[in-house]
Amino acid sequence: MKPIKRDKTFEKHFKQRISPNEKLDKQFRQRLELFIKGELGFPLYDHALVGKLSGKRVFSIAGDIRVIYIELEDHIVFLDIGSHNQVYR
DSSP states (O other): OOOEEEOHHHHHHIIIIITTOHHHHHHHHHHHHHHHHTOOSTTTOOEEOOGGGTTOEEEEEETTEEEEEEEOSSOEEEEEEEEHHHHOO
């Protein structure tokens, strides 16, 4: 697995939207473990995005919560985290 870096937008939104909710924080950590292991199917539902977000990928944390990321040659960058409406703007 490539190293994961976090964009400043991801960090800001993680602190605002995920950290205050203990359940979401725990679910994020669990899904991150699966992501690091290379799991792409259930429960992550990892897939490529299209349209204006083409070139980026997304995976699910819980219900409506998503992580948008890009995979570069030598690392992965988490770009944003939040609800469907928050990250697909």
